[in-house]
Amino acid sequence: MTVEKMLANYEFEQWLYKEAQLLDDIDFDGWFSLMHQSLIYQMPVRVNKEGTERPDYTADMYCFDDDIELLKLRVDRLKTDYAWAEIPPSRTRRFVSNVKLDEYVPEQKASVNSYLLLYRSRSTDIHHDLISGERKDEFTYENGQWKLSKRLFIVDQTTINTRNLAIFI
Amino acid sequence: MLKTTKDIEDMTKAELLEHLNETVRPEEGSVPAYVLADPKVYELEHKKVFMKTWIFIGHESEIPNKNDYMLRDLAGYSIIVSRNADHSIRAFYNMCTHRGMKLCRADKGNKATFVCPYHGFNFKNNGDLIGVPLQKNIYGEELDKSTMGLKEVRIESYKGLLFGSWNDEVEPLDDFLGDFKWYLDILVGRAEMEVVGAPQRFVIHSNWKIGADNFVGDSYHTMMTHGSIAKLGMVPSATYSKMGYQIHSDHGHGLNLGTPNPDFAFPEELKNEFKANLSEEQYEVLSSLKNMIGNIFPHLSFLISHTKVKGQLISNTSVRLWRPIDADKMEVIAWFLVEKNAPEDWKRRSRESFVLTFSPSGIFEQDDTEVFTDITAAAKGHMPAMKGLTYNYTMGMHREPVEFVGPGVAYDDKFSEANQRNFYKYWLDLMNG
Numbered sequence: 001m002t003v004e005k006m007l008a009n010y011e012f013e014q015w016l017y018k019e020a021q022l023l024d025d026i027d028f029d030g031w032f033s034l035m036h037q038s039l040i041y042q043m044p045v046r047v048n049k050e051g052t053e054r055p056d057y058t059a060d061m062y063c064f065d066d067d068i069e070l071l072k073l074r075v076d077r078l079k080t081d082y083a084w085a086e087i088p089p090s091r092t093r094r095f096v097s098n099v100k101l102d103e104y105v106p107e108q109k110a111s112v113n114s115y116l117l118l119y120r121s122r123s124t125d126i127h128h129d130l131i132s133g134e135r136k137d138e139f140t141y142e143n144g145q146w147k148l149s150k151r152l153f154i155v156d157q158t159t160i161n162t163r164n165l166a167i168f169i
Numbered sequence: 170m171l172k173t174t175k176d177i178e179d180m181t182k183a184e185l186l187e188h189l190n191e192t193v194r195p196e197e198g199s200v201p202a203y204v205l206a207d208p209k210v211y212e213l214e215h216k217k218v219f220m221k222t223w224i225f226i227g228h229e230s231e232i233p234n235k236n237d238y239m240l241r242d243l244a245g246y247s248i249i250v251s252r253n254a255d256h257s258i259r260a261f262y263n264m265c266t267h268r269g270m271k272l273c274r275a276d277k278g279n280k281a282t283f284v285c286p287y288h289g290f291n292f293k294n295n296g297d298l299i300g301v302p303l304q305k306n307i308y309g310e311e312l313d314k315s316t317m318g319l320k321e322v323r324i325e326s327y328k329g330l331l332f333g334s335w336n337d338e339v340e341p342l343d344d345f346l347g348d349f350k351w352y353l354d355i356l357v358g359r360a361e362m363e364v365v366g367a368p369q370r371f372v373i374h375s376n377w378k379i380g381a382d383n384f385v386g387d388s389y390h391t392m393m394t395h396g397s398i399a400k401l402g403m404v405p406s407a408t409y410s411k412m413g414y415q416i417h418s419d420h421g422h423g424l425n426l427g428t429p430n431p432d433f434a435f436p437e438e439l440k441n442e443f444k445a446n447l448s449e450e451q452y453e454v455l456s457s458l459k460n461m462i463g464n465i466f467p468h469l470s471f472l473i474s475h476t477k478v479k480g481q482l483i484s485n486t487s488v489r490l491w492r493p494i495d496a497d498k499m500e501v502i503a504w505f506l507v508e509k510n511a512p513e514d515w516k517r518r519s520r521e522s523f524v525l526t527f528s529p530s531g532i533f534e535q536d537d538t539e540v541f542t543d544i545t546a547a548a549k550g551h552m553p554a555m556k557g558l559t560y561n562y563t564m565g566m567h568r569e570p571v572e573f574v575g576p577g578v579a580y581d582d583k584f585s586e587a588n589q590r591n592f593y594k595y596w597l598d599l600m601n602g
Contacts, residue, residue, distance in 0.1 A: 043530070045370075047276045047277075048275050048276045049275055058366045060365055060520075061366025061367050061369070061524075062524050063369065063529050064524065064530050070521075070525055073532075076401065077532055082393070082400060082536070085536050125542075125546075127374060158370060159500055160370065161371070161372050162371065163372075164529050165535065166539075
């Protein structure tokens with residue numbers, strides 16, 4: 001690995017940490033500003049296959065299937081007084097690890113894989129939810145900043161153990 | 170004078186039934202809170218409702234080809250539903266008849282035989298035991314394979330919707346659905362429909378009846394719970410949800426039919442297909458349909474929803490099972506259906522609107538699940554039973570049914586609880602069965 005790529009890997013690690021912080025701090029506008037106009041934000045439904053056949057997720061059904069316009073709608077909705085699913089907001093903690101820079105073209109584009117462990121606690125409920133999975137992200141460089149242009153989140157459960165996905169992955 | 174009742178925990182089955190008959194009073198608009206969380210009620214419900222009636226197991230389009238199979242749950246038991254060589258669909262309990270191991274663990278696939286991972290017994294997808302490793306050597310001539318076929322499950326279908334039952338004496342599905350079929354024709358019989366992708370699955374800490382209750386007749390909650398949708402301009406106004414009819418039929422089935430709609434909610438290109446599949450009256454209802462939300466007893470809810478997404482109107486059709494896991498826990502399994510012959514772009518937008526509104530991330534769905542969870546939590550434990558806490562189901566009791574073009578008992582707007590009363594009435598009938 002070249003020093004240049006090591007530094008870039010570090011840069012994307014910091015990007016993902018910052019993203020996690022914004023979401024955990026419920027700064028959705030701040031988070032949304034990290035998105036590129038061409039965004040594809042997807043979370044396919046994971047399925048049980050017979051053997052080691054891959055991919056073991058569906059290519060035609062999603063828990064999230066948003067472009068920038070729909071993601072904006074979700075962010076706007078959370079700011080209405082009726083978004084009960086997140087009133088009061090869940091306490092979340094996003095642990096991002098195993099950050100691996102794959103394709104990298106300086107100041108153009110990059111693809112980054114990482115793992116996400118998301119802890120969610122709501123109100124006085126003693127149950128907490130854990131959502132774990134892999135992110136396959138793509139970034140586009142624009143106006144001196146890396147913006148997220150694609151996220152594919154591969155969740156580790158076929159039956160998701162949380163009451164809803166009123167939170168972002 | 171009120172008599173002091175025992176703790177439900179200490180009641181015999183007969184005493185519990187008597188208690189249910191005294192306290193569940195749908196005809197008076199009263200249902201006690203404890204029925205949503207009590208473990209003994211849940212246990213009785215399993216035997217008297219879920220083991221007795223028809224339970225949805227999937228859609229025929231999920232296994233279109235010869236030897237396709239899918240694994241499904243029937244009242245807590247894993248079953249293999251498979252399409253045989255002759256294209257008939259059959260279902261079997263997913264248990265090897267030798268030592269009881271599960272034969273199949275994948276959600277779906279394609280194969281003609283199932284081999285047990287324990288001793289290698291293998292079964293054809295028509296249930297026959299066709300192979301036993303070293304049979305002659307270890308059993309001699311004594312093993313009669315013909316007595317060791319898989320346990321077959323009774324299944325029947327209506328317009329592609331597959332139902333199974335463990336009850337050998339269950340009435341024909343046709344009779345069970347009865348008048349309600351008229352509306353199911355609009356839901357899934359209007360055109361050739363297909364399930365797209367795998368069903369969505371997620372777990373909520375909620376009793377299953379809250380989901381059924383919500384879909385069978387509760388359009389009233391949309392003004393408040395789904396207030397955000399009107400704020401975002403996806404539906405005309407918060408009060409639009411009152412317009413239409415509330416309809417129920419025998420066996421606890423019910424729906425709310427939203428109408429009128431100035432726009433045609435379905436693919437225009439398929440008007441001829443719709444006309445060919447529906448009666449004139451049904452087509453008329455379809456043409457002015459804004460939404461249709463209901464529940465096939467006990468826990469298969471369905472929905473046609475017509476909303477504005479990215480400035481364009483689009484509808485989506487889905488069915489969902491509130492699969493009980495425990496008194497206070499259920500798995501939501503939601504299938505998206507679309508007209509097979511619709512233009513690709515229409516299908517894509519319809520799926521997009523389903524994911525946006527009624528998937529785990531759905532902006533309608535997520536606010537419902539928050540409510541379901543808290544209702545269940547509040548119903549738990551001894552206090553709600555001890556203090557006799559009840560829910561009020563009296564809305565619309567002063568109203569008389571109206572004439573409607575379709576069958577069943579209809580009221581001329583959706584804000585009524587007649588459907589919930591009908592649901593609980595049949596539920597209580599079955600509990601007494």
